Amino acid sequence: MKSVAIFFICIILLNGCSSSTQLSLYQKLDGKAGLARIVDSFIYQIGNDEQVIHYFEHSNIAHFRQGFITHMCMLVEGPCEYDGDSMVAIHTGMHITEKDFNHVVDLLINAMNEQNINHNLQNEILSRMAPLRSEIIKI
Amino acid sequence: MKRIKCLLAGLLLTTSFSSLASNGKLLATPGVSQIEGSGGGGIVPWAQLAGYASEDEFSVNGFCSRADVTDYTLDVCGAQLNLFNRIELSYAQQRFDVPALDTEIEQSITGAKIRLYGDIVYSDWPQLSLGLQHKSLDDGAVATLVGAQDTSGTDYYLAASKLHLGAIAGYNWFWNVTTRYSEANQLGLLGYGGGNGSGKVLFEGSTALFFSREVAVGIEYRQKNNNLNLGEQDWKDLFVAWMPNKHVSVTAAYLDLGSIAGADDQTGWYLSVTGYW
Numbered sequence: 539m540k541s542v543a544i545f546f547i548c549i550i551l552l553n554g555c556s557s558s559t560q561l562s563l564y565q566k567l568d569g570k571a572g573l574a575r576i577v578d579s580f581i582y583q584i585g586n587d588e589q590v591i592h593y594f595e596h597s598n599i600a601h602f603r604q605g606f607i608t609h610m611c612m613l614v615e616g617p618c619e620y621d622g623d624s625m626v627a628i629h630t631g632m633h634i635t636e637k638d639f640n641h642v643v644d645l646l647i648n649a650m651n652e653q654n655i656n657h658n659l660q661n662e663i664l665s666r667m668a669p670l671r672s673e674i675i676k677i
Numbered sequence: 678m679k680r681i682k683c684l685l686a687g688l689l690l691t692t693s694f695s696s697l698a699s700n701g702k703l704l705a706t707p708g709v710s711q712i713e714g715s716g717g718g719g720i721v722p723w724a725q726l727a728g729y730a731s732e733d734e735f736s737v738n739g740f741c742s743r744a745d746v747t748d749y750t751l752d753v754c755g756a757q758l759n760l761f762n763r764i765e766l767s768y769a770q771q772r773f774d775v776p777a778l779d780t781e782i783e784q785s786i787t788g789a790k791i792r793l794y795g796d797i798v799y800s801d802w803p804q805l806s807l808g809l810q811h812k813s814l815d816d817g818a819v820a821t822l823v824g825a826q827d828t829s830g831t832d833y834y835l836a837a838s839k840l841h842l843g844a845i846a847g848y849n850w851f852w853n854v855t856t857r858y859s860e861a862n863q864l865g866l867l868g869y870g871g872g873n874g875s876g877k878v879l880f881e882g883s884t885a886l887f888f889s890r891e892v893a894v895g896i897e898y899r900q901k902n903n904n905l906n907l908g909e910q911d912w913k914d915l916f917v918a919w920m921p922n923k924h925v926s927v928t929a930a931y932l933d934l935g936s937i938a939g940a941d942d943q944t945g946w947y948l949s950v951t952g953y954w
Binding site for chain 2: 635637657
């Protein structure tokens with residue numbers, strides 16, 4: 539039982555530390571420049587990936603890049619308003635599978651690793667993007 | 678020795694067939710292999726189905742585990758088949774060494790689990806699965822000797838689990854709660870039912886924090902029957918799981934299994950390796 543108590547005390551202490559920082563998530567990610575670096579790495583990851591590249595065959599890369607940066611900026615509560623096409627409109631007809639969706643998540647994690655985004659910030663970003671899944675896959 | 682060779686061969690196969698492997702789930706989300714063969718933690722079956730198969734894939738996993746406590750050793754090897762992340766079929770063979778009686782108790786366990794709802798990462802509500810484990814002692818002599826009613830039995834369980842992204846200080850937080858109906862005494866190694874009762878609904882739980890994509894640290898709790906009036910106690914463990922890629926996982930744990938067949942304070946270590954195809 540002692541180990542259980544210690545485990546929970548650790549969790550509480552960890553929580554205490556995280557609330558002392560003042561920077562917003564957007565700022566921690568180095569604002570728009572930081573987001574642009576993540577998205578550029580992400581596009582590079584996709585471009586080199588045999589499994590999912592075909593979904594992007596007819597995409598305008600510049601348009602995708604700008605849209606993704608703005609969308610991420612909004613998700614991390616930066617000073618941006620994403621007014622592009624809805625997730626549903628973009629992904630309808632692509633028939634993205636669970637497997638390929640998760641693979642793209644893996645590629646986004648690779649991109650964030652490449653840009654040295656720390657683990658906890660990565661999780662923050664992923665937790666804000668995860669609810670979009672139902673508007674993206676199997677449509 | 679034979680088991681170790683078996684395991685090494687398995688790991689080699691894992692490497693050579695890695696291109697065929699299912700990998701449709703996110704890293705670490707299937708969990709590891711539980712001592713009764715189901716996908717789970719170490720002692721608790723979880724709602725996740727074993728292996729990396731997504732709904733369009735199937736996967737096969739093999740594992741071996743050893744629990745070494747004060748007076749006993751348990752060795753388990755087994756395998757799971759995951760069909761389209763909907764059904765998990767498992768088989769495990771347990772060998773329980775009792776040096777004091779200079780004997781070994783062997784038991785085989787056939788399991789099945791069906792995912793009823795959800796995905797531990799993405800669904801609004803926790804993933805929910807229903808499972809069973811049919812267990813049968815190869816030789817019921819010891820079970821009969823200690824007063825068990827039967828030498829085989831079936832456990833039924835309902836499990837719910839969820840991974841909360843970045844939930845605790847930015848770390849991913851996992852929990853699983855399982856309720857099990859069981860008549861088993863010490864997993865069934867000491868038979869089923871006894872003079873002090875038989876079937877009961879039992880509570881089991883696990884929780885863990887992911888300190889990276891690959892490493893989770895957590896605890897488990899498993900309530901137990903006391904049918905034999907031998908002072909059987911609830912089980913606890915503290916574990917570290919390392920999942921470096923979608924082909925292999927290694928779990929180490931500190932176990933506190935309480936009293937087993939009259940021998941108190943059974944604490945010790947646990948090591949488990951799973952290979953994923």
